[in-house]
Amino acid sequence: MRRLIVFFGTLLLSACEGRQSVLYPAGRDAQDVLALIWLMFGGAVLLWFLLGVIFVYVTRVKPREMPRRWGEALIIGGGVIFPVILLGALLTYSLPMMKPQRAAEEGLKAHITAEQWWWRVEYELPDGRRITSANELRLPTGRRTGLVLNAHKVIHAFWVPALGGKVDMIPGRETYLSFLPEEPGIYRGQCAEFCGASHALMAFETVVMTPENYEAWLKAEAADAAKPASGEAYRGAEVFAREGCGGCHTVRGTQAQGQVGPDLTHVGSRKSLGAGILAMSEDDLSRFIAHTEEIKPEVAMPGYDHLTPDDLRALAAYLKGLT
Ligand code: CUA
Numbered sequence: 622m623r624r625l626i627v628f629f630g631t632l633l634l635s636a637c638e639g640r641q642s643v644l645y646p647a648g649r650d651a652q653d654v655l656a657l658i659w660l661m662f663g664g665a666v667l668l669w670f671l672l673g674v675i676f677v678y679v680t681r682v683k684p685r686e687m688p689r690r691w692g693e694a695l696i697i698g699g700g701v702i703f704p705v706i707l708l709g710a711l712l713t714y715s716l717p718m719m720k721p722q723r724a725a726e727e728g729l730k731a732h733i734t735a736e737q738w739w740w741r742v743e744y745e746l747p748d749g750r751r752i753t754s755a756n757e758l759r760l761p762t763g764r765r766t767g768l769v770l771n772a773h774k775v776i777h778a779f780w781v782p783a784l785g786g787k788v789d790m791i792p793g794r795e796t797y798l799s800f801l802p803e804e805p806g807i808y809r810g811q812c813a814e815f816c817g818a819s820h821a822l823m824a825f826e827t828v829v830m831t832p833e834n835y836e837a838w839l840k841a842e843a844a845d846a847a848k849p850a851s852g853e854a855y856r857g858a859e860v861f862a863r864e865g866c867g868g869c870h871t872v873r874g875t876q877a878q879g880q881v882g883p884d885l886t887h888v889g890s891r892k893s894l895g896a897g898i899l900a901m902s903e904d905d906l907s908r909f910i911a912h913t914e915e916i917k918p919e920v921a922m923p924g925y926d927h928l929t930p931d932d933l934r935a936l937a938a939y940l941k942g943l944t
Contacts, residue, residue: 857939
């Protein structure tokens with residue numbers, strides 16, 4: 622009994638965290654989803670209760686045979702007419718909700734491509750130019766951002782429970798979702814379709830900002846990478862070049878123009894590392910670079926554990942300085 626209490630108590634407590642929960646909506650679309658959840662849940666409880674009452678009545682209170690006419694009326698009424706009315710009403714209520722959530726043509730636009738196991742994020746500017754980033758999505762409050770979703774190699778699913786619904790990401794086929802965030806904050810997103818060994822390690826942060834902060838951030842994100850600001854960071858840039866990191870990663874404004882892995886132009890300003898699994902700190906950066914495959918099984922990047930601790934520290938200082 623005590624174990625049960627601890628188990629369910631922990632479950633309840635863990636549900637209190639609002640960063641990744643449909644129960645704590647931070648945007649218009651998630652509010653709609655939550656309203657639908659409560660409506661369905663309330664309806665299900667009501668129906669369950671009603672059936673219980675009928676069951677007790679016919680088996681315990683008045684267990685007698687029913688006239689054939691009554692039985693037929695019960696089957697046609699309760700089995701055909703009632704569900705048609707109920708499901709019809711539910712459809713009428715819920716179908717229009719899908720339309721704004723699927724919109725891709727209005728307002729701001731971002732393209733998100735699911736890779737194994739990280740997220741390629743491209744912000745489309747009004748002139749059609751794209752700013753590439755990775756593993757973090759930034760959105761302004763009060764404006765709808767259309768998300769164009771795609772995947773490379775296998776199917777993934779895009780889900781930020783606090784902001785809206787969930788949509789599959791399918792190789793070779795665009796799908797759409799859009800968010801209208803209302804509360805600034807940081808909300809966790811998670812890949813919601815099994816996509817290989819590191820599926821559970823494929824997360825990201827969605828940073829919702831005021832429109833002014835968002836505009837300022839987007840301007841900074843569009844700029845080229847910062848130059849190394851210390852001797853150590855400068856040495857780190859040399860290690861980065863020497864080890865051929867630029868063959869897979871882009872750091873805009875430098876020779877590194879690789880397209881295989883995440884864009885690192887402003888990696889140091891992101892909230893997390895490795896697609897939502899580590900802190901953005903120099904310690905975690907050098908740990909991730911040295912032991913990539915151990916931390917994220919079957920990922921394409923090999924671990925660089927042949928680097929000396931000094932080289933790793935310098936590389937981490939360089940990357941952390943790319944804000
Ligand atoms: Cu990507 Cu699961």
